[in-house]
Amino acid sequence: MPVKFIDYEVMDKGARDDIALCLHLCTKISPIPAQSGTVLDSEIACTRELPSQVAESAAYAADQLNALFDTSNFPVILLELYYPAVNMASPSILPANVLLSRRVQEMVINGEEPESLYICRDEKEDEDVPSPLAPIPIIDLSLFSSSTLSTKREEELQKLKSALCSWGCFQCHMNTVRYQEIRDAVTDSANEYVKIRQPYYFLIKSTEMEAIGHGIPSSFLDEIRQVTTEFFEQPMDEKKKYSKGVEDVQGYGGDPTPEEGQFLDWQDRLFLTSYPEYLRDTKFWPESPKSFRNVLEYYTTKMRMVTELVSKSMAKSLQLEENCFLNQFGERAALQVRFNYYPCCQKPEIVLGLKPHADGTGYTIILQDDVEGLQVLKEEHWFTVPTIPNALLVLMGDQMEIMTNGMFKSPVHRVVTNKEKERTSIAVFYTPEKHKEIGPEDGLVNEERPRLFKKVKDYDITHWEYYQRGRRALHTAEI
Ligand SMILES: O=C(O)CCC(=O)C(=O)O
Numbered sequence: 001m002p003v004k005f006i007d008y009e010v011m012d013k014g015a016r017d018d019i020a021l022c023l024h025l026c027t028k029i030s031p032i033p034a035q036s037g038t039v040l041d042s043e044i045a046c047t048r049e050l051p052s053q054v055a056e057s058a059a060y061a062a063d064q065l066n067a068l069f070d071t072s073n074f075p076v077i078l079l080e081l082y083y084p085a086v087n088m089a090s091p092s093i094l095p096a097n098v099l100l101s102r103r104v105q106e107m108v109i110n111g112e113e114p115e116s117l118y119i120c121r122d123e124k125e126d127e128d129v130p131s132p133l134a135p136i137p138i139i140d141l142s143l144f145s146s147s148t149l150s151t152k153r154e155e156e157l158q159k160l161k162s163a164l165c166s167w168g169c170f171q172c173h174m175n176t177v178r179y180q181e182i183r184d185a186v187t188d189s190a191n192e193y194v195k196i197r198q199p200y201y202f203l204i205k206s207t208e209m210e211a212i213g214h215g216i217p218s219s220f221l222d223e224i225r226q227v228t229t230e231f232f233e234q235p236m237d238e239k240k241k242y243s244k245g246v247e248d249v250q251g252y253g254g255d256p257t258p259e260e261g262q263f264l265d266w267q268d269r270l271f272l273t274s275y276p277e278y279l280r281d282t283k284f285w286p287e288s289p290k291s292f293r294n295v296l297e298y299y300t301t302k303m304r305m306v307t308e309l310v311s312k313s314m315a316k317s318l319q320l321e322e323n324c325f326l327n328q329f330g331e332r333a334a335l336q337v338r339f340n341y342y343p344c345c346q347k348p349e350i351v352l353g354l355k356p357h358a359d360g361t362g363y364t365i366i367l368q369d370d371v372e373g374l375q376v377l378k379e380e381h382w383f384t385v386p387t388i389p390n391a392l393l394v395l396m397g398d399q400m401e402i403m404t405n406g407m408f409k410s411p412v413h414r415v416v417t418n419k420e421k422e423r424t425s426i427a428v429f430y431t432p433e434k435h436k437e438i439g440p441e442d443g444l445v446n447e448e449r450p451r452l453f454k455k456v457k458d459y460d461i462t463h464w465e466y467y468q469r470g471r472r473a474l475h476t477a478e479i
């Protein structure tokens with residue numbers, strides 16, 4: 001079969017754009033850097049190093065190209081034509097679903113500049129004032145145990161309530177001194193020592209230990225951060241074993257395509273439902289790094305303990321019966337884990353890691369690494385959430401704002417990008433059980449504070465529809 005070379009460089013801009021458009025009409029294209037002179041034809045492509053989807057796209061593009069050139073005697077497309085078309089086409093040509101079929105990490109490795117759809121504001125509008133650190137209260141959850149002096153406990157509950165009424169979030173940490181004491185005691189026994197060194201096999205039984213802070217050993221938090229970093233550091237081929245379709249939610253990739261006019265986030269993520277177990281789709285659970293699954297399994301157990309402690313403490317801080325929120329969430333309330341990876345970005349002033357949004361959850365528990373990036377909006381100003389080693393950030397979602405009749409705020413937040421440092425975070429979304437109705441607690445409705453919200457169910461679905469349009473959904477629950 002004769003091979004015809006289309007010289008990309010000598011074509012005029014109009015023809016180049018048309019070709020780029022044809023190529024990108026194939027939604028599954030995942031551009032691959034070409035070696036100069038490489039020929040892509042459907043036969044060679046399939047049997048050599050190129051994935052079949054590129055060959056299919058090429059065949060499809062060949063059909064489209066017939067409209068522009070007489071391609072009948074060359075069913076061969078040069079990759080040289082294909083790849084520069086991706087890079088040099090005017091940015092507006094690349095639709096969101098094509099960009100979302102590629103990983104941001106790949107773009108960074110290829111040295112590509114963010115396409116226009118990643119640009120959230122004009123360079124001229126640049127916010128040049130750095131965001132101050134948010135003085136978000138740090139709560140010691142261990143103080144809520146019954147063994148704590150009641151005045152100390154009350155003080156801490158007040159601090160919790162005021163944090164959630166103003167910031168809509170708080171950080172909780174581990175009381176390291178007390179943990180260290182227990183650790184020293186436990187490590188006396190060789191057996192226990194082994195368990196401590198392999199924390200994900202170590203289910204904490206001692207009530208004393210459970211009562212400490214958020215109850216998760218710092219060595220284990222390091223471990224889950226480590227497997228997250230290791231996952232994203234792996235070669236693309238390994239990660240792509242867990243790829244999601246562009247429009248799917250679970251798996252490795254980007255968020256599903258937002259509505260037209262919305263910009264895209266400079267991040268890749270792995271999204272997994274981890275509880276209830278029957279909703280898990282384990283084909284997306286990485287087998288590499290080797291400990292990933294065990295670590296996530298253990299983290300899920302710990303998150304269940306944290307949600308129980310936090311839900312009860314929040315109820316007590318509002319003088320409500322301690323199980324009231326847990327009952328609203330239901331036995332089968334979901335835990336979904338989103339491992340976020342924000343690569344470095346050469347245009348941090350105009351590209352965001354995650355667009356401004358409020359969460360549609362009950363609440364979200366976030367473990368940051370040591371790179372700042374998360375910001376919360378308060379009184380129209382952005383504040384940076386400090387990174388505190390071994391602290392978890394508990395951030396209210398819209399459904400807690402509904403259940404507390406507007407007392408606890410579901411804050412708008414976003415993630416900014418960074419030129420020099422990549423960032424990872426692990427966000428656990430805690431959401432009421434499917435089809436379960438939730439609404440304002442009766443104890444929080446009175447003459448002074450009339451009912452603000454109706455009862456709703458599956459609010460997270462409405463939330464997502466609005467999120468995709470860049471809007472909040474909370475007003476849909478208002479009376
Ligand atoms: O990366 C973060 O710190 C926040 C992530 C977040 O807001 C989300 O996943 O909804």
Ligand SMILES: [Fe+2]
Nearest residue numbers: 357358359413
């Ligand atoms: Fe969020």
